[in-house]
Amino acid sequence: MTQEPATPTPDWGPFGKPLFDDPKMRALARVGVVDVGSNSVRLVVFDGAARSPAYFYNEKIMCALGAGLSETGRLNPEGRRRALSAMRRFAALSDSMGISPLTVVATAAVREAEDGPEFCAEVLAETGLKIWVIDGDEEARLSAQGVLLGWPGAHGLVCDIGGSSMELAEVRDGRVGKRLTSPLGPLKLREVKGGKAGRKAHIKAVLEDMHSWLGPQRDRLFLVGGSWRAIARIDMERRAYPLHVLHEYRMTATTIRDTVRFIEESDLEKLRQRCGLSEARMSLVPLAAEVLKRIISTIRPKDIAVSSYGIREGMLYEQMPREVRERDPLIEACRFAESKDARLPGFGRRLYAFVLPLFRNLPDERKRLIRAACLLHDVSWRAHPDYRAELTFDNATRAHLGGMRHWERIYLGVALLHRYRNKREGTHFEDLFNILSEERQGEAEVLGKAMRFGAMLWIHGHEDAAELRWFPKKKQLELRLAPAAAPLFGEVAEARFKALAASLSAETSVRYLSA
Known part of the structure; x- marks a missing residue:
């Protein structure tokens, strides 16, 4: 059995050019919204990739504006006092962050209370914030x-x-x-x-x-x-x-x-x-x-x-054009992280093309995770080497990332953990691994070790300098190296290549290509 060379990955793949390269999308980079609810008043400032923003700031005050509303027809007096105080604080915070004006909406309590309009007027007079009272x-x-x-x-x-x-x-x-x-x-x-x-x-x-x-x-x-x-x-x-x-x-x-x-x-x-x-x-x-x-x-x-x-x-989503709404929130978040924190932004796309032959037959939902892992493979390089593996696992599993199920978080975390260490035993995350099936744990390990090896083949301007070929029936893993990549295949790289092969239970071969 033979395998054809991997099909070259399109420049940006199925996800399109990253959003944050577009100045119009960067206008959404930091947005502040306030939700004046019946139970709480909360300020959230979103920041980051336009399609998958991070929570730059998040503060909630439990005011219970709606307590007793059915009996009195009015906002809870103590809740109203606390809500007004919160709005003063939020207005000052937004000014200091340079994100004014805030978008403010109020829901059931304010729209139903007879003194709701009076409260909105008071907030406007004291803070300059206009509250939009929305219906159900x-x-x-x-x-x-x-x-x-x-x-x-x-x-x-x-x-x-x-x-x-x-x-x-x-x-x-x-x-x-x-x-x-x-x-x-x-x-x-x-x-x-x-x-x-x-x-x-x-x-x-x-x-x-x-x-x-x-x-x-x-x-x-x-x-x-x-x-x-x-x-x-x-x-x-x-x-x-x-x-x-x-x-x-x-x-x-x-x-x-x-x-x-x-x-x-x-x-x-x-x-x-x-x-x-x-x-x-x-x-x-x-x-x-x-x-x-x-x-x-x-x-x-x-x-x-x-x-x-x-x-x-939803208020943030309201501001997004349709072409942004249709993007994958996970991939956009990972691209943003790579552009901001990786040593070599853009290498994640090349790394994905390098490791893809190992996962050619996987469904698209898992290839999506592989792409996300490749984009994130180097964003924690500033951490101490002894803690990088655990830090990357912790970030992947607990970060505010949309579009990921819990098992997918663990999959991504295990892959990134193996990007920095061969074994996952001995960490304090072992109780989390059971969320992921043994088969997928093994698959994530292969991905991590493939990234660990591929990360050693940094060659600027040589997209096809190294190529993996995988023959699953023969259990044969082949590495092809162009002349520009051959000097990079030293002792450490060879050890990582063998560790990857061991995870696949495969034999290895290396082919040095002529110029």
């Missing part, structure tokens, strides 16, 4: 757009719970479809008459009406909002799940029912402390759990994913 339909749309920021191809139903309301919105083919709002926020549920039985009947009636209007929703359910994230964190605690990253955390109907029962049977204060939740957030969890249990039994989704992206990310 717009709130649902922005939350769904936040999900699309993290999952460009998302299909399913977005469920965003705030303090005073809960929104549902369809997403499909990169667009937001039907959406509607409801009074199922925990602060509102506190005021429903009849105790738990009264709440149960109320929640059931509202959700059945929503479901009837939306029609069947059997795809994925995306959970957005602090109360859902708190329940997911408790689910992690109950299951002893090792990776405490809430974005893309998956649950099932069964695990949710088990966790709701776990919450009902637990000492809430002890549970709060174990999970690192605030008192204000934990006070809403039992009410939100009642809603979630009914949602699952009413909608019966195929699966359930937690989204850390919501209305604030």
